[in-house]
Amino acid sequence: MITLTPIGVAHTPYTETSQIPKGPGARHLADGRLEIRPEFAPGLLDIEGFSHLFVLWIFDRADGFDLEARPPTDDRPHGVFATRSPRRPNAIGLTVVELLGREGATLLVRGVDMLDGTPIVDIKPYLSSIPQDQLRRGWLGEAERRERNR
Amino acid sequence: MITLTPIGVAHTPYTETSQIPKGPGARHLADGRLEIRPEFAPGLLDIEGFSHLFVLWIFDRADGFDLEARPPTDDRPHGVFATRSPRRPNAIGLTVVELLGREGATLLVRGVDMLDGTPIVDIKPYLSSIPQDQLRRGWLGEAERRERNR
Numbered sequence: 332m333i334t335l336t337p338i339g340v341a342h343t344p345y346t347e348t349s350q351i352p353k354g355p356g357a358r359h360l361a362d363g364r365l366e367i368r369p370e371f372a373p374g375l376l377d378i379e380g381f382s383h384l385f386v387l388w389i390f391d392r393a394d395g396f397d398l399e400a401r402p403p404t405d406d407r408p409h410g411v412f413a414t415r416s417p418r419r420p421n422a423i424g425l426t427v428v429e430l431l432g433r434e435g436a437t438l439l440v441r442g443v444d445m446l447d448g449t450p451i452v453d454i455k456p457y458l459s460s461i462p463q464d465q466l467r468r469g470w471l472g473e474a475e476r477r478e479r480n481r
Numbered sequence: 482m483i484t485l486t487p488i489g490v491a492h493t494p495y496t497e498t499s500q501i502p503k504g505p506g507a508r509h510l511a512d513g514r515l516e517i518r519p520e521f522a523p524g525l526l527d528i529e530g531f532s533h534l535f536v537l538w539i540f541d542r543a544d545g546f547d548l549e550a551r552p553p554t555d556d557r558p559h560g561v562f563a564t565r566s567p568r569r570p571n572a573i574g575l576t577v578v579e580l581l582g583r584e585g586a587t588l589l590v591r592g593v594d595m596l597d598g599t600p601i602v603d604i605k606p607y608l609s610s611i612p613q614d615q616l617r618r619g620w621l622g623e624a625e626r627r628e629r630n631r
Contacts, residue, residue: 333539334484335571367562371570373548376560380619383611387537387573389483398523410526412517412604420521421485421602423537423573427611452571454562458618460610461533461577468608469530 337450338374339367339436341388343443348392348417351444353403362431363443365451372436375454379433383457384440388424389450393417405474413469424449427457487600488524489517489586491538493593498542498567501594503553512581513593515601522586525604529583533607534590538574539600543567555624563619574599577607 343363345351352359365386367375378384399408400416411419428440438454468475493513495501502509515536517525528534549558550566561569578590588604618625 374561377620378563382617411524413528467532470527
């Protein structure tokens with residue numbers, strides 16, 4: 332239907348998926364750089380005012396998809412749309428990062444969880460949050476509770 | 482680079498963009514239905530456990546893009562990546578919805594802000610929030626303050 336064109340590339344500390352923190356309690360605090368192509372750099376005007384950004388990117392090293400995923404956080408399968416599995420019908424990744432600063436067309440960010448060299452397709456401002464007390468985290472919350480009680 | 486395939490379609494109360502609440506203080510509380518294609522329905526397994534979902538969709542009625550956008554919320558232009566403008570290099574929309582229920586391959590959700598008939602390309606669980614006191618909302622926060630002081 333539509334074909335995506337990378338607007339830039341993510342530079343991260345991760346060269347293999349095994350290096351990316353996963354599982355219950357995994358926290359993504361790694362710093363990275365989002366290098367936006369010069370021709371798209373005018374699209375970054377005023378982005379410095381936002382503390383957090385949505386980054387949309389391509390799982391460019393995933394191949395094919397499964398409708399049921401077996402995430403590292405749990406020992407049972409779940410529907411792919413109830414997980415962040417890379418093997419999705421449309422291989423788009425989504426990460427919320429903290430914007431630490433900007434150097435020209437490069438954004439310095441915290442919280443990357445994608446592989447080094449990942450193509451970026453969109454950036455959007457993160458505008459509001461769901462209050463924690465209204466959030467239910469489904470099978471992930473349950474898997475975390477099982478892990479804690481082990 | 483990659484071509485997106487719709488996994489379903491959004492049914493919403495909005496047939497024209499002018500009907501979608503915009504501007505300072507706009508709240509998205511409209512109910513809608515996400516109808517997932519039967520062949521992708523197994524990917525919804527266990528989705529009921531999550532209170533909120535990310536929905537990725539296509540701005541299928543937007544044509545072309547501008548690197549600077551003039552959002553309805555402000556009288557000055559901003560980089561497209563600092564806005565939610567539909568006229569983006571990759572025309573992907575992102576909405577956080579509350580999951581009210583599921584009927585087979587149809588998700589009943591609250592908080593839709595896309596046009597009726599919009600193609601959906603991905604659904605992901607909404608897992609965590611940035612605490613409100615850590616969030617800066619850039620030009621949008623400023624435009625809202627100007628509006629309030631008018």
